[in-house]
Amino acid sequence: MGSSYQLTCKNISIDGDRLSATCQRRDGSSWNETSIALKGIENIDGNLEVTNPDQASSYQLSSNDISIDGDRLSANCRRRDGSWNKSSIVLNGIENIDGNLEYTGSP
Template sequence: MSRKLLGVVAFLTTSILVAITSSGNAKTSNYQQTCNEIAISGNVLSADCARLDGKFNKTSIVLLGIENIDGTLKQTDPTKISNYQFSCNYIHIEGNELKATCKKRDGTPNPTSITLNGIENINGVLKYTSSP
């Protein structure tokens, strides 16, 4: 094979690997394993989370990139603050699931949920450790 062809093959292989890993970089959140009193208020997740010394710390985090898309909670741009709370009611957390009843475009309510990804308890503080 020529050097040029090898370069193209290497580039394509690298591009495919980057696409596969970047689409799967959302790590399932595990904060609920070491936190209690987990609650949601609008787009703010709060909890009492264990620190390394065994004591608990009150902490909160603003959820990123979750929107109501025609009555369904969807992960969109992870750099933007979530805005689903403006068109959804009965917002609550069950395990690692954010659940709500959201309005569709026609105004009808729709029960929906989404798995929260990328949030961990880091020494008593809720943090994003991977893209949601």
């Protein structure tokens, strides 16, 4: 199951392993700029995969054209043979908690 932050956040962007957004607070009328480091996502031979949710992500070191659309992360990932593969993964467990991006479940 994917994340739900995208339902109450706007200006969602990705820079390396850092997800940023402007998220609505509980009061419904104020917004907060927030960001979170993605956890455990690696490039495994050209495919984005969550391998260890307790570690920092490393996919960005061997990927380019990284983008975010809602809760779907996409990137062009280098394979072991040097070729490239377009891959995507649904981000799990990230929610908007009173205007802040937080992990509330396992990535």
